[in-house]
Amino acid sequence: MAFEINLLTKKEGISQTARKLSRFMQILSIVFVIPFILGSIVIIGVRIFLALEASQRASQIKELTQKIEDAKETESTYVAFVQKISTLDTLVSNRFFPSDMIRRIDSIIPIEAQISNLSLSPDDQNFILTVKSQDPEKIEETVEKLLTFNSPQLYEIILNALSLDQSTKEYTGQISVGLKINTSTESASLE
Amino acid sequence: MKNFISTKRITELKLFLLPSAIITVVLILTALFLVPKFSETQEILVKTDNDKRQLETLEKKSKKLTELGASSLFSDYERVSFILPSEKNIPAIISALSELEATNNVLIEGIRLTPGFLNSKEDQSSDQAGGVGILDFSISVTGSKNSVLAFIEQIQNSGPFFRINAIGIQDSGGSFVAVLGVSTYYQPLPQSLGKIDSRLTELSASQKITLNEISRFKLLQGLPPITEDISESSTPSAQPTPGENIFKM
Numbered sequence: 001m002a003f004e005i006n007l008l009t010k011k012e013g014i015s016q017t018a019r020k021l022s023r024f025m026q027i028l029s030i031v032f033v034i035p036f037i038l039g040s041i042v043i044i045g046v047r048i049f050l051a052l053e054a055s056q057r058a059s060q061i062k063e064l065t066q067k068i069e070d071a072k073e074t075e076s077t078y079v080a081f082v083q084k085i086s087t088l089d090t091l092v093s094n095r096f097f098p099s100d101m102i103r104r105i106d107s108i109i110p111i112e113a114q115i116s117n118l119s120l121s122p123d124d125q126n127f128i129l130t131v132k133s134q135d136p137e138k139i140e141e142t143v144e145k146l147l148t149f150n151s152p153q154l155y156e157i158i159l160n161a162l163s164l165d166q167s168t169k170e171y172t173g174q175i176s177v178g179l180k181i182n183t184s185t186e187s188a189s190l191e
Numbered sequence: 192m193k194n195f196i197s198t199k200r201i202t203e204l205k206l207f208l209l210p211s212a213i214i215t216v217v218l219i220l221t222a223l224f225l226v227p228k229f230s231e232t233q234e235i236l237v238k239t240d241n242d243k244r245q246l247e248t249l250e251k252k253s254k255k256l257t258e259l260g261a262s263s264l265f266s267d268y269e270r271v272s273f274i275l276p277s278e279k280n281i282p283a284i285i286s287a288l289s290e291l292e293a294t295n296n297v298l299i300e301g302i303r304l305t306p307g308f309l310n311s312k313e314d315q316s317s318d319q320a321g322g323v324g325i326l327d328f329s330i331s332v333t334g335s336k337n338s339v340l341a342f343i344e345q346i347q348n349s350g351p352f353f354r355i356n357a358i359g360i361q362d363s364g365g366s367f368v369a370v371l372g373v374s375t376y377y378q379p380l381p382q383s384l385g386k387i388d389s390r391l392t393e394l395s396a397s398q399k400i401t402l403n404e405i406s407r408f409k410l411l412q413g414l415p416p417i418t419e420d421i422s423e424s425s426t427p428s429a430q431p432t433p434g435e436n437i438f439k440m
Contacts, residue, residue, distance in 0.1 A: 029209075032213070032218070040225060050239060074256050074260045080272070080277075097347065098343060
């Protein structure tokens with residue numbers, strides 16, 4: 001009898017532990033299942049929404065692509081237009097205006113003298129100016145007048161040679177001028 | 192007794208069997224289904240962002256093209272392409288110089304072209320820099336000082352575009368001669384427009400200023416043909432119209 005009672009007590013103890021563990025396992029399975037179901041619902045829902053949006057967007061993209069294809073002539077004209085303007089922007093801003101410089105030099109030299117020869121290009125750091133006059137002093141005066149220019153850049157005016165044409169009695173002065181010509185503006189740096 | 196114990200054990204094991212199976216199935220489904228779907232959804236979200244950006248770009252481009260179509264783009268382009276042509280056009284250059292000659296009352300006594308200038312219509316590397324073709328030549332201009340200087344000023348404010356690279360002047364009292372080193376340019380059309388969703392480049396501030404400046408350029412389209420007296424018997428359609436442009440743009 002005592003043995004049977006002890007045996008009965010031991011059997012009840014094992015069952016209780018098993019039941020507790022079983023309950024724990026059940027709770028654990030619920031903890032796994034519910035997030036899985038919720039996660040699946042969310043992912044499927046998001047994908048359905050994105051698919052609907054993507055379908056709508058695809059039709060919009062198709063429509064816009066067709067519109068742009070139809071406006072191909074306008075686009076090609078515009079692209080060519082911008083390309084040409086870009087090139088002209090560079091070319092126009094780097095123009096060299098020699099007439100302006102020639103007029104300025106002409107305005108400062110004495111009336112009795114005149115420029116007979118001038119060669120100039122934008123990249124030159126100096127140029128040769130030939131002045132003719134019946135009076136050699138006018139040629140010297142030309143050199144002095146050139147020296148009075150208030151240029152901010154260094155320059156030098158040198159009368160290289162002075163010759164006389166016996167037949168015409170005309171003096172020719174060869175003057176070298178060293179300066180930097182600014183072609184980005186419409187005026188030379190001689191002011 | 193032993194039989195009783197094993198039955199009990201089986202019963203106890205059965206209590207754990209179902210939850211364990213459920214947990215195992217959930218874990219397997221998570222690994223095989225949920226995680227891959229989550230990764231795919233992330234990729235779809237990235238693609239959605241890209242598509243949205245593409246849509247925005249296409250909308251802006253379509254709107255811009257509609258505005259351009261209604262603007263003066265085509266007439267502006269005609270003007271710009273006359274100033275900077277898409278291909279070498281020697282007759283236009285000669286014609287422009289002739290018009291400048293007549294307008295300024297000077298005489299162009301010689302046009303010297305760069306060797307190889309007329310060889311081919313499509314010049315490649317040697318005279319092209321950055322896709323722009325350059326035609327160099329020199330001209331000798333004779334007249335009064337003021338008219339020659341006016342010619343020099345006008346040539347750089349005209350279309351086709353001319354750029355003076357060098358100048359030599361000789362004033363012999365009787366006549367004023369200027370020898371000009373000149374370049375004129377042409378730029379072939381772009382080969383392709385790029386992708387359909389490529390953006391349209393806007394003009395910069397400097398380019399807008401240039402556009403404004405070249406709008407004041409005089410387009411030298413050549414002198415009108417000299418018309419003879421129209422007799423009553425001649426067919427009107429056979430007679431050139433005074434002032435008719437000889438260049439059809």
